[in-house]
Amino acid sequence: MTSTWQHAERTRGIARRLARDYTYVLPGFPIALFSFSLLLVMTVVSAATAIVWVGALLMPLTLVVASGFAELDRTRLRSWGATTPPVAYQALGSGVKDRLRVLKDPRRWLDLVFEMLITIPLRLITFVVALAWSVVGPAGVTYFFWSLFLPDEGSFIQLLRLINPGLVPPTAATQYALDAGVFFLLGLAVLATLPAVIHALAAADASLSTALLAPGGREATSTYGASSGYGSYRTASFSPAAWSWIGTGFAAVVLFCVGWPITSTVHSVNVVIALILVLVHCGAVVLTLHRPWIGLALSLGAAGGIMLAAVDSGAAPWPWPVTSMITQSAVLTVAALARPWYLAVSAWCAGAVLTLVALLGVAEMPDGAMANSIVYASVTAGVVVIGVLVRIWILNAGRLEAAERTSAEQDRRRKELQERNRIARELHDVVAHSMSVISVQAATAQYRIPGMSSTALREFDEIAGSSRQALGEMRMLLSILRGEDEVPTAPEPGLEDIDGLINATRASGTTITYSGLNLSEDAQAPAATGLAAYRIVQEALSNALRHAPSATVEVEVTPESHDGGRQLRISVLNGPSPKEIVEPAPGAGLGLSGIRERATAVGGSVSTGRTGDGGFAVRAVLPL
DSSP states (O other): OHHHHHHHHHHHHHHHHHHHHHHHHTTHHHHHHHHHHHHHHHHHHHHHTGGGTHHHHHHHHHHHHHHHHHHHHHHHHHHHTOOOOOOOOOOOOSSHHHHHGGGGOHHHHHHHHIIIIIHHHHHHHHHHHHHHHHHHHHHHHTHHHHGGGOSSOOHHHHHHHHHOTTOOOOOHHHHHHHHHHHHHHHHHHHHHHHHHHHHHHHHHHHHHHHHHHSOOHHHHTTOTTOOOOOSSGGGSOOOHHHHHHHHHHHHHHHHHHHHHHHHHHTSOOOHHHHHHHHHHHHHHHHHHHHSHHHHHHHHHHHHHHHHHHHTTTOOSSOSSOHHHHHHHHHHHHHHHHHSOHHHHHHHHHHHHHHHHHHHHHOSSOOTTHHHHHHHHHHHHHHHHHHHHHHHHHHHHHHHHHHHHHHHHHHHHHHHHHHHHHHHHHHHIIIIIHHHHHHHHHHHHHHHHSTTOOHHHHHHHHHHHHHHHHHHHHHHHHHHHHTTOSSOOOSOOOOGGGHHHHHHHHHTTTOOEEEEOOOTTTTOOOOHHHHHHHHHHHHHHHHHHHHHSTTOOEEEEEEEEEETTEEEEEEEEEEOOOSSOSSOOOOOOSHHHHHHHHHHHHTTOEEEEEEOTTSOEEEEEEEEO
16 A cells, blocks of 8 residues: 555656756746747847947846746746756836946847747747657657558658568568557657656756856855845856856857868768767867866867878868867867866867877878977967966956955945944943943932931932942943953843842832742743843843833733733833923934844844833834
């Protein structure tokens, strides 16, 4: 029973994956065809009208449209299951000048190149193969039926008679049985491999599309959060890897289209042999970017094969035909730009040795062979030197840019530390000094003012204790602002300290009613939640004392169950001040903002507002 269930589940999984692959592969070609047609027309019109400045306004629109199609492809990739990080474009702006800045965004140009040059051949191949594979399987399985309507004899019998003309024609029944059996087996094989083939097509399309559409390079990782600026390329996702793949791939295709016919016709090399050798040589241009040693080895092997195949043609130049020399220069350029210098130098030395072996290995050297060899050695040496120098310049520029970023970050941190020190100094001078004076005055009041009652002495003691506690918290805050390495280790208040806070506040003469927590059972919460609850109650009581002097305050801190979890409900309500014993103190609203920030930090929520009787309410819910 379990085995049957597992088999059914596996079958459903294969069916779901096949449907997902079909959904990704089949619509790709119609979308690519539409985007190619639209972008081609817009690009041609932009280029044709550039002389009258209309194209300068139309080309940014073309790039934006290309980015829209690219974003559609990214959405299709995500729905298929590929991981495509978000791409940051330079902001469009609102004015004409701002819109023209789009022309400086390399990410949008890459989208245009991808949508115009890459999607059509890529998705045409995947669409045709997927459609053919989907049709051949059912057609082969049902051949026994639809072949009855064919006017000619079976295809399989025709093939056998082409191989052996003396084959005795079989009877109609034998012919039908053979054809039906062969096509039925072929159809079954195609149907059995259909999920794997469609998935391979989707994976190949998705891999190439992800490599070219996803952001890359060091800038991409640091610009997702950028929100401003048109300036440099650092404000947009720029993918050097994608440009490298597109550039080398385009160069390889062009070199192949030129090199194959020239090698076959001018140098009298067999068409199939020329196709294979030139294809390997041009493919080495792209392969060197990813597997340099393998690509360089294949390029030298293909070049040696072309030398051997063209040595008897007598056509100049030899041993390096022009197309072979250009292709080998492209391989060396990729090696010099993408890899350390010794790789390109080693490849050049190996090419020089190959040339020398070719010259010494022929019985009769063709005319101009020595001159051709010297030209090859000189041109490729120049290519290697220039490529190595450009790579060194790029690396140095990257290091300089990294150093500038590090310096700017250090400067920013220095300015931030200076500002924090200034704030700490102001807090120390303005607040800490005043609190120290209050603490000293309260502690020495009994010595300076004789004949004080016990109630007054207790009042001054509580004032001195509160001011000392505030001074301790102020010193902790100042140490954090000044960026000390050691974090203060003094215990922070929590739920168990709310009782003491309310009792200390009652000493001011305010009537406070408190209900809720049972310290022996309920005062259990994470430290962050306990601290947030304490600060919320503390700030709400401070607001009540400042803005509604002598008003009655009701405090409730109640744990409760909610949706399978526990939460802490805090309510601090004060009524209107009954009489103006003390004038209310003005406020800036920063305390309420701090309450919201503390509650949000632990996943809670806060609501504040006036009550119907003219008072004020602070309510918070914190998860336990």
